[in-house]
Amino acid sequence: MKAIQIHETGGPEVLKLVELPIPEPGPGQVLIRVEATGVNFIEIYFRKGVYSAALPLIPGSEAAGTVEELGPGVTGFAAGDAVACTSVLGSYAEYALAPAAQLVKVPEGLSMEQAAAALLQGMTAHYLSHSTYPLKAGDTALIHAGAGGVGLLLTQMATRLGARVITTVSTPAKAELSREAGASEVILYTKQDFEVEVKRLTDGKGVDVVYDSVGKTTFEGSLNCLRPRGLMALFGASSGPVPPYNLIQLSGKGSLFVTRPTLWHYVATRAELEWRSSEVLGWAAKGQLKLRTEHVYPLAEAAQAQIDLETRSTTGKIILEP
Ligand code: NDP
Secondary structure (H helix, E strand, C coil): CEEEEECCCCCHHHEEEEECCCCCCCCCEEEEEEEEEECCHHHHHHHHCCCCCCCCECCCCCEEEEEEEECCCCCCCCCCCEEEECCCECCCECEEEEEHHHEEECCCCCCHHHHHHHHHHHHHHHHHHHHHCCCCCCCEEEECCCCEHHHHHHHHHHHHCCCEEEEEECCHHHHHHHHHHCCCEEEECCCCCHHHHHHHHCCCCCEEEEEECCCCCCHHHHHHCEEEEEEEEECCCCCCCCCCCCCHHHHHCCCCEEECCCHHHHCCCHHHHHHHHHHHHHHHHCCCCCCCEEEEEEHHHHHHHHHHHHCCCCCEEEEEEC
16 A cells, blocks of 8 residues: 655655555454545654654544454444544555544545544534533633634634634734634734734733644743633644743733643543534534635645645645545
8 A cells, every 4th residue: 555654753855655565453443445634733743753653654643534344343333434533543544544442434425535624623623612611602712823724613613602712813814714714803913912912802801711722932922811710722832832831820820720632532432532523523514614625635745735734824624635
C-alpha cells in the first residue's frame, strides 16, 4: 500500500511517500480502507518532535473509509461498512488499523470526505461547548482562530446553544467566514488588540469562557479577557506551547479556572463516543452543521497540506485522499 512515513523529525520534507505491506488487524482491531483522512495540527506536532513518538511513523489521527477486515474478537462491524474513527494508527495511508471500540458508522447521506471533515474537529467542538464549559443562553464566549477547522464548528455549536460568540481571526476574508458561522463580533487581531476589544465589547465585564487553541501568543491576553471565575479552555498550541505559568496569577486575575483538555478524555467511554459522534455526524448529514473543506489533496501531497495548515492559509478542513 502507499503511505506517508517519517523517518526523522523536522520540516515538511521529512514526509515521504513509501510502499509498505498492508497491516494485519490484531485482536479488537479493524482494518480500514481509507477513503479520506483529515489533516490536523497534532500531526505537525509529531512531525516536528513537539510530541514524541517511535520512528518510523505513519502520521494521521482520523480516517473515514470502509471496513476491509476484522481482527479476532471484533463484533458489531462487517466488511464493507462505512466507518470513521479518530483514534487510528497512521491514517496517511491506503489502509489503517483502528480499535473497533473507537469506530463509528457513517450515517447515510454523508460522504467519506464529509465524515473526515466532521468527526475529529466536530467532536472537539462538541466536548468544548457541551462539556468542558457547557454553554447556555446568556453566556459570552471568546473563540480564537474563528475561521479555522475547529473554530467554524465551535462557533456554530456555541451560537446554537444560545451563547454570544466573539472570535479572533487574521484576515478580513476569515472574518467574513466567522460571521457566517454565527460570530456576533469578529476581532481582526492583526489590526486590533483583542484584549482591549473584548473588554470594550463586554463593557469591561469580560467573557465567561475562552476557547484558546493558539496557545503561546494568546494565553496571557486570553486570561485577561475572562470575567472573575471565568474558564480558560486551552485546547491547542498552534503558535507554540504556553511557557510554565505561575498559578498564583490566576487568583489576582479573578480566581480563574484553567483546563488543558484533549478529545481522548471526552470520548473515553463508548456511550460518550456514541453521543458526540452521532450528534456531530447526524447534524452534518442533515445540513444543520455546515462543513467547510478548504482543499482535498492526494496523499502524495501531504507535505503541502501540512504547510497550508501551518502557515495560517487555510479555513475549515484539509483532506487527504489516498
Ligand atoms: P485551524 O484550522 O484552527 O488552524 C490554525 C489557525 O490558528 C490558523 O489558521 C490561524 O488562524 C491560527 N493561528 C494563530 N497563530 C498561529 C500561528 N502562529 N501558527 C499557525 N496558526 C496560527 O486548525 P485546526 O482546526 O485543525 O486545529 C485548531 C487547534 O485545535 C490546533 O491547535 C489543534 O492542535 C487543536 N486541537 C485540539 C484538540 C484537543 O482535543 N485538545 C483536538 C483537535 C484540535 P488565523 O489566521 O485566523 O489566526
